[in-house]
Amino acid sequence: VEILPFTGDNFAQVLANDFTDAKEIKTKNHFNYLMLYLGAGGLNAVSMVVEKEYISKDFLHDYAAYYALCFKRYDKFCKRVHFFRTSLTREQFEQSLLGRLDKAVDIWPHYLGFIVVKPIPSTVIGYTVLRNYNYVDDQPHRQFWGLRRYKVHIFGHEEEFESLAFQEQDHVLAACATTAIWSMLNKAAADYHTVLKSPNEITKDAGRMAWDGSRMFPNKGLIINQVCQAIVHSGLETEVKKPDGIPEDQKENVESNQFVSNTYTKKILHAYAGIGIPIILIIQVPNGDEVGMHAIAVSGHSMKPIAAEVHQHETRWLSANTEKFYAHDDQFGPFVRINFEKSFDLKTPWSEQHDKKLPTRVKAIIVSLYPKVRISYEDVEAIVIGLDYVLSRFFDGKFAHDLVWDVRLQLSENFKKEIAESTLHDQGKLQLLDECMPKYLWTASCYVGEIRILTFTFDATDVINGMIGRNVINFLPDHVKTTLGEFLELNKTTLGKDAFVNDSPTGYYAFLLKKLKE
């Protein structure tokens, strides 16, 4: 064991190996990013503990599949570096392992996580589990929903905390997409009995040969279809969200100029966050004289709180309050802060370090889901636009502020927890808590200012050809529900016929009428 202060030189030295020296390490994006992430402006690491021989199961799989078969001699033992937010002496560390330190001076509350250093050339950052920004400065508006609990065993001591595993792209066995899938599966495997595979196994699952007809290893990247295939092989289903517009600086409306708008990206991140599976973004990044596609795994986002909004013609979505998100970018590090700019641009480290500061843009979004979730966000959004239209007619000119819609996919058990803590009257709460519900629900809550007035629930496991509405929950006095029911009855022949375009258009109007009469 080696105990060192956390400095740039020491950190570069511990990341170095027989193939890559400290000088070369210092030129890597990962080193610079991790210095900031672990440094004074981030997790504030002060000390490092280096385990000189460590067997990483994750690397062992890749070692057995590839490196062991090379003529050149590669080691199978890694190094593991632990970080602490306190100064540490060897005596203190040893006394702590022996359980002889008082609680007041215990070192473990200062534990920040670890990085496995792989014994291969250049791509040295292996299995990495580090705490996130909320550990140092807990902010309620910053939500890390794509995390799981990790148990870390260090010389007989067990430490447990929430994070999402990260590793650098191994250009031989994995492309960036493989690494993003690997991070996503780290969470999904903990919650959904999905199979967690090593990067090498994920790449194999993507197909038997590369997109250009050549061998899969060394890997030259995956096409989006292969990314989806690899995810499906692990027991999940995928939904691909496509570009929905053209940035102002692109004149020609051709496919290569089309991107996913920030509005749509925010809607998708907000809508699927409740399920907790990291979302994969396919982004176009600038790199020197070219641009190319890259994959990152989003595990959190931060939002402005809900507030009173002025009336506008368009439907208002709570997701618009999203300010930034946090993603594992295998070319930089874990929990990279990414800001939204203009209608289509993202402020990423790729754009920030580019000479011309060319923007990063989202080309596609891959949402991984448990197979039972069969209804997409888009299906629910269409219904909510219809609901917004009907309610806006009823409330027209009566409310001081605009209606704002919060549309989310969630587990019914979490929805019940939310209802139990809500302002709903006790009888209404008990009725919902007692109700047998599908495992996954889409919920659409309508707010005026900070006040929730109505929540609609939809069965996320149903078929879209039918009517998937389940509940209409009224948070206002009962007479509002009665009057709204009377309004719908009076306008049945006009609004009832044309307010919804879904496969079951009249079904939704009838559903509202029925539920409001209950």
Place this chain on the structure above:
Amino acid sequence: MTEQNQQSPEQLLTQILLPGESLTAFKVEMDEQAKASLEENRKKQMEALKRKDVDENLLRLVVKF
């Protein structure tokens, strides 16, 4: 989302209604403007549903950086 407001439903309604307003059932007059607005709403719903149709070429994009 944790609810911060622990007021009664009547108090909540008073807070969001404009002074002097109350909620009543009425028949929406389907004039030309209302018909156009209904049609526009239907279009927006169809646009949302159309976003589900993913182009084949998008699935062939190489992710390699």
